[in-house]
Structure formats: structure tokens, C-alpha cells
Amino acid sequence: MNQLGTFKLHKNSKLKNGNYLLDTNIFLYLLDDIQQKNDPGYSDIIYESNNLEGVNFFVDIYIISEFINRNLRNSGYAYAKKNNISKYNYKRDYRSTVDFEETYEYSLDLVKNDILTLCNMSKSLDRDYLMGAIDNPQAKDFNDQLIINDAVQNDLNIITHDRDYFKLKSINPDLPAMYTLGKLK
Amino acid sequence: MNKKIIVKDIIESPLAVNTKQGKEVFEVIEKELGKQNVVDVDFSGLTTITTAFLNLSIGKLYSLDEPRELNKRVKILSDSLTVFQKQKIQRVMENAKIKISDEELNEG
Numbered sequence: 001m002n003q004l005g006t007f008k009l010h011k012n013s014k015l016k017n018g019n020y021l022l023d024t025n026i027f028l029y030l031l032d033d034i035q036q037k038n039d040p041g042y043s044d045i046i047y048e049s050n051n052l053e054g055v056n057f058f059v060d061i062y063i064i065s066e067f068i069n070r071n072l073r074n075s076g077y078a079y080a081k082k083n084n085i086s087k088y089n090y091k092r093d094y095r096s097t098v099d100f101e102e103t104y105e106y107s108l109d110l111v112k113n114d115i116l117t118l119c120n121m122s123k124s125l126d127r128d129y130l131m132g133a134i135d136n137p138q139a140k141d142f143n144d145q146l147i148i149n150d151a152v153q154n155d156l157n158i159i160t161h162d163r164d165y166f167k168l169k170s171i172n173p174d175l176p177a178m179y180t181l182g183k184l185k
Numbered sequence: 186m187n188k189k190i191i192v193k194d195i196i197e198s199p200l201a202v203n204t205k206q207g208k209e210v211f212e213v214i215e216k217e218l219g220k221q222n223v224v225d226v227d228f229s230g231l232t233t234i235t236t237a238f239l240n241l242s243i244g245k246l247y248s249l250d251e252p253r254e255l256n257k258r259v260k261i262l263s264d265s266l267t268v269f270q271k272q273k274i275q276r277v278m279e280n281a282k283i284k285i286s287d288e289e290l291n292e293g
Contacts, residue, residue: 033276036236037244038287043237047202074290078283106276109269114235 006169006178009159011041017054020179021122021151022046023160024066027059031067031110034074040181042161050118058156059119062146067115068107075103122154129153138168138175151176188222189262190214192242193230201234207241214246214259223258228274229265239277247281 009015029039030046049055073090079099080088094100125133129149139145144164151158157177158165166184169175190213193199196206210226217224226243228234246255256278263271 031236033236033280036240044203077285078280081283106272113269
């Protein structure tokens with residue numbers, strides 16, 4: 001059983017032994033060429049811990065799906081900036097572009113070459129845990145709820161920069177252990 | 186004058202993964218540019234190249250000069266790179282000047 005609690009990570013530190021589910025925002029800081037520039041230090045922690053015996057990273061299909069979507073949205077923002085598009089609208093101004101098509105292909109390559117080489121896939125949610133997400137939602141975002149239930153089912157720690165998780169954790173202390181470089185409150 | 190730098194030799198590892206390594210490579214290239222050299226950057230022998238490494242080593246160069254000028258003076262030797270690695274470097278170069286805050290990105 002993993003240790004419960006919310007833990008502050010420190011820049012340039014290494015993770016202690018354990019199984020870690022990396023949240024979508026962590027992959028964006030690692031891999032998205034736009035958002036990586038805002039990385040408070042997760043890239044160094046994750047990649048420096050990657051080869052440590054006893055440290056294992058996990059991902060699930062909800063996180064992968066969200067990552068691809070966010071990666072495309074971020075590229076759309078960058079496209080709008082580069083092309084000085086005022087009142088930018090993702091679907092209207094970006095979805096039909098060559099840039100979108102190339103970024104979509106690139107996002108899939110990131111999943112194949114970077115995410116799935118760094119991480120194991122966590123075991124899919126059993127029906128009971130899925131029903132728990134439906135019948136007893138704690139997060140206000142269903143995808144977040146699925147990620148939390150994944151961590152509970154598979155006994156994984158969560159590394160995230162999303163403060164919504166910590167608010168949830170403060171109400172439900174028995175949720176999985178969470179690690180972050182961000183503010184805890 | 187052309188000056189070839191071999192990334193693997195600078196970072197002494199086949200894994201180009203962290204920001205410290207990125208800064209080391211950036212400083213070597215910056216120094217050569219300061220001597221008015223054209224820099225050929227050789228990525229051969231690297232098994233892993235992360236976005237963090239590239240943003241610090243290559244992307245940051247675009248704070249030194251205009252992209253058109255920089256593209257003339259920094260050449261990426263790409264023979265040994267996979268198609269995916271080339272794409273990764275290309276995207277870092279194309280988006281080097283774009284900075285968008287987390288708050289703005291999370292609005293969508």
C-alpha cells in the first residue's frame with residue numbers, strides 16, 4: 001500500500017521508490033514544446049528518476065486522450081499567435097489547417113515514442129471502480145475522477161500540478177498519495 | 186569558419202534529457218556564435234532527446250538573434266536522427282519565440 005498524503009516535490013530532486021501515475025499536465029510540461037517552457041521542474045525530476053530501480057511510471061487512456069487534446073489546443077494557440085489571428089476559435093481557425101494535421105500526427109508520435117516508452121499502462125478500470133466514479137463522484141471533472149479511481153484501483157501515487165486534486169484530497173484524505181511542485185493549498 | 190559540435194561529447198551521455206545538459210550545449214553554441222563561427226550541431230549517438238533539453242539547448246538560441254540569421258549560422262546535422270527526432274527539433278525551432286502562460290493555455 002502506498003503512503004497516503006500530499007507531498008511537495010523539490011526541484012532537481014529524485015523520486016523515492018514507488019509507482020507513479022503521471023497526470024496530463026505533467027506530460028504537457030515534459031513534451032509539449034509550448035508548455036514545456038513553463039515547466040517548474042518536472043522534466044528534470046521525471047527523467048532523472050526514470051532509470052532508478054524501484055521507480056515506475058504509469059499512464060492510462062484517459063490521460064493519453066487528454067494529452068493529445070491539450071497538445072493540439074496548445075498548438076492552436078501558438079498557431080494563432082504566429083499568424084496574428086484575432087478572436088481565435090479553435091474549431092473555426094485551426095482544425096482545418098495543415099498545421100493541425102501535422103500536430104495531430106506528431107501528438108500520436110509523442111504518445112508512441114515518448115509516453116509509452118517512459119510509462120507502463122495502468123490496468124483498465126474494473127466495472128466497480130467505473131461505477132464508483134459514476135455513483136460517487138468526488139471531482140467535478142469526470143476525467144479527473146477516472147484518473148483518481150485508476151490510482152485507487154491500481155495503488156498508484158499521482159504526480160500532478162492540478163490544484164483541484166489537492167482540494168479533493170483535503171476533503172478525502174484516503175485518496176491516493178499526491179506529489180507536486182506546485183502549491184499544496 | 187564552420188565549427189562542429191557533438192552533443193553527446195558535451196553532455197557525456199547518450200541521454201539528452203535534462204535542463205542542465207541543455208544549458209551546457211547552449212553555452213557551447215553561444216560561445217562559437219560569439220566567435221562568428223557557423224555551428225554544425227551533431228546529434229548522433231543520442232538515444233533519447235527530450236523537449237526540455239531541446240528548448241534549453243536549441244530553442245533558447247532564438248533569444249540571441251533573429252530566426253532567419255540564426256538558421257544561417259546554426260546547422261542541425263540530421264543524418265543520424267529519426268524522423269520523429271527531426272520533427273521534435275523542428276517544432277522547437279519553429280515555436281522558440283512563442284511564449285504562452287499556463288493561465289492563457291488553460292483558458293481553453
